[in-house]
Amino acid sequence: MIGGIDIIVLIATLMAASTPVLLAATGELVAEKSGVLNLGVEGMMIMGAVGGFAVATATGSPVLGFLAGAVAGALLATLFAILTQIFLSNQVATGLALTLFGLGLSALIGKGYEGVRPPQTTKLDFGPLGDIPVLGPVLFGHDWVVYASLVLVGATWAVLKFTRAGLILRAVGENHDAAHALGYRVVAVRFAALAYGGALAGLGGAYLSLVRVPQWTEGMTAGAGWIALAIVVFASWKPERVLIGAYMFSGITALQLQLQAAGYAIPVHLLSMAPYLITIIVLVVLSALHRHGVAAAPAALGRSFHASN
Amino acid sequence: MITLIKRPTPSKGWSYATPIVAVLATMVAGGMLFAALGKNPVEAIRVIFWDPLFGANAAYFRSQLLVKAAPLILIASGLAVGFRAGIWNIGAEGQYIIGAICGAAVALSVYPAESAWLFPAMVIAGALGGWLWGMIPALLKTLFGTSEILVSLMLVYVAQNLLAYVAFGPLKNPQGYGFPGSRNLQQYPSAHNPELFAGTGAHWGVMAAIVAVIALYILMHRHIAGFRIRVAGEAPRAARFAGVVPARLVVFCLGLSGALAGLAGLFEVSGPSGQITDSFNAGYGFTAIIVAFLGRLHPLGILLAGLLMGLTYFGGDMAQLMLQLPAAAIQVFQGMLLFFLLGFDVLTNYRIRIGGARA
Secondary structure: OEOOEOHHHHHHHHHHHHHHHHHHHHHHHHHHHOOOOOOOHHHHHHHHHHHHHHHHHHHOOHHHHHHHHHHHHHHHHHHHHHHHHHOOOOHHHHHHHHHHHHHHHHHHHHHHHEOOOOOOOOEOOOHHHHHOOOHHHHHHOOEHHHHHHHHHHHHHHHHHHHOHHHHHHHHHHHOHHHHHHOOOOHHHHHHHHHHHHHHHHHHHHHHHHHHHOOOEOOOOOOOHHHHHHHHHHHOOOOHHHHHHHHHHHHHHHHHHHHHHHOOOOOOHHHHHHHHHHHHHHHHHHHHHHHOOOOOOOOOOOOOOOOOOO | OEEEEEOOOOOHHHHHHHHHHHHHHHHHHHHHHHHHOOOOHHHHHHHHHHHHHHOOOHHHHHHHHHHHHHHHHHHHHHHHHHHHOOOOOOOHHHHHHHHHHHHHHHHHHHOOOOOOOHHHHHHHHHHHHHHHHHHHHHHHHHHHOOOHHHHHHHHHHHHHHHHHHHHHOOOOOOOOOOOOOOOOHHHOHHHOOOOOOOOOOOOHHHHHHHHHHHHHHHHHHHOHHHHHHHHHHHOHHHHHHOOOOHHHHHHHHHHHHHHHHHHHHHHHHHOOOOOOOOOOOOOHHHHHHHHHHHOOOOHHHHHHHHHHHHHHHHHHHHHHHHHOOOOHHHHHHHHHHHHHHHHHOHHHHEEEEEOOOOO
């Protein structure tokens, strides 16, 4: 205990607390690596949250709930893909529309679920490992989704870095005209990347409503999707750094909540600002550092692709 | 096989037609949504779009239309300038909140002194507050190259927390029996932003919105600055050769849109809303983004789009009352509108060819 804050509890909550933004940021990273800026992460997350919640309470199965969350996110991302890749709409504006639409639709769907408790997601039992002091609760005290998401993030990193599919995805993101000239199907690759990103964002949202909170409230993502976008910038589009970014951000959120609980004489609302303020500060520091270095963003990020151009 | 063929120049006709097509498509899709919710779609559309203008209580609603549309038009006019230049201020909601807080704070700090100068001072404070809040992403962008999209949006959450803080803390009504929220400015004559012409709903914010639309027209279509802004958005390299300084443009666009959003917040808090509460903001800052796009970033278009969106606001309230339609349905409706608009916009820049691709 330091200043009324239990450090072990804080670190133990970190792994679970970071899962939603970690998933969403990894998904967005894949989409951005393919050259598409999808600002609709918030909308996809909240649709995942409500979709997952609805299915989990209807079926009683959290597994189906998580699947539904991923599907909901992927569907919304596909809508984004149709608009930006086929109808060549502006990606910034379409992403904003996706967020506004997702927030509205989720509120509409979620009306009947307020105050309902979702079925419990099981914790993995590691046997004696969970009894190790300090390490036990920190590493081995979580539900299966936490570990599954870490595996997913690792797999995404490996695919992007070591496989041919990852190479093609990055090529499309760096120079879509060259990739097109080489015979790669730019639009198809981007559809796949966006859908995958949407699925991960939806999964992250479902984790919020099914495990973290766990209940459905309107607008419950509270900017987590935007923070995921900031984490991608923070990570300089490198998957391994997304993990650091997600842990750092969640650490601040968890610490802030613990400070509130510890009853410090700081107004709650000012403490609640901290995660957003610190995200801004980190963004500023990073962009100041990058200013004189090489541009880290995929070269074709945010540009529309049309074969005639 | 359907292929898109790029037009040599954007089609004028389609650029005017797409908003109308988008509105019609939204009505059809919205009708389907309402049908899915178990409501009669034709009745729902009528309650939202027709009754407020031509129904039984139309006179009252027509006056409310200006009240709802004014902040949207005011904010969207500012946003349009930035969007033209490729500068994305999506934090107008935060600038709106800060404008309201600053303006109300000026009034509440001198309460209950009466002076004819108080309201003008509040207006300045509101604009200044919004301007300052917009300057944060602007300076971070120009000094460090930080994304103005992310910073301006993060600042919305900061502003929301700040709003809750002042509503429960510094600006709380000392005679409010412990309830959160400030004194009601409607009961403070010098600070009140009243209805100027009885029955029209027109308060100073409506006047400001009209001035903003005219000023936007002059700036963007009759002044060299507007030309530079448009060049900067369409061909940034050409703009640099023409002597446009990108940093100055960022500061100008974010400052302007921030100040206008701050003004909108001030007029709202001193007029229709009357009070600083933690839920005082109603999402105008985000809806204004839709208004700006629906209005094709053009002053006249924004005016019409603002009125239409204002209509959906209280049309939505009506539908809630009469058809028990959930409040969120109207948000979905607004989101759909933006989707359709962005989707149909392809017709402005591309022709559709059905058949073999021989381009």
